[in-house]
Amino acid sequence: MADLSQLLVQQKQTLAQLASIATEQKTALEAQNAERLLELNANQQQALVELAQTDEQIKVHPQQATLTQDTGLAEQVAEIKQQLASVQQQSQANKTLIDLNLASLQRFQQALMASRNANSLTYDDKGQTNTQSTLGNSVTA
Numbered sequence: 001m002a003d004l005s006q007l008l009v010q011q012k013q014t015l016a017q018l019a020s021i022a023t024e025q026k027t028a029l030e031a032q033n034a035e036r037l038l039e040l041n042a043n044q045q046q047a048l049v050e051l052a053q054t055d056e057q058i059k060v061h062p063q064q065a066t067l068t069q070d071t072g073l074a075e076q077v078a079e080i081k082q083q084l085a086s087v088q089q090q091s092q093a094n095k096t097l098i099d100l101n102l103a104s105l106q107r108f109q110q111a112l113m114a115s116r117n118a119n120s121l122t123y124d125d126k127g128q129t130n131t132q133s134t135l136g137n138s139v140t141a
Contacts (some may be wrong), residue, residue, distance in 0.1 A: 004063050008073065009076075012080055018048070026097065
């Protein structure tokens with residue numbers, strides 16, 4: 001089994017990788033680069049799995065109790081918690097940016113639908129615009 005301090009160092013490295021990914025995601029979101037976002041999301045998922053695995057190894061480590069007793073290890077844990085909070089804050093900011101982009105795309109879609117055929121524009125039960133076929137509207141009896 002790995003040394004406890006090595007596991008903590010591994011956690012720090014993984015969190016640093018996640019912070020870097022979050023920064024790159026923000027850049028890709030701003031540039032609306034979907035291919036890069038997909039690549040970054042795959043990397044992020046892999047890093048999150050590594051983080052969870054290392055966390056589990058720490059949890060079941062025979063010397064896990066020393067994390068609070070040893071001041072050096074306790075300081076490392078505090079740094080990791082601070083680093084985790086920073087990554088979570090970056091992820092929340094990216095989530096907000098994603099939500100804004102989705103809302104913008106939805107407004108754009110509605111504008112396109114309205115300009116495509118203003119005569120057939122309707123709304124569905126969720127308030128979203130929808131265009132219905134207008135076949136037969138020009139027929140008079």
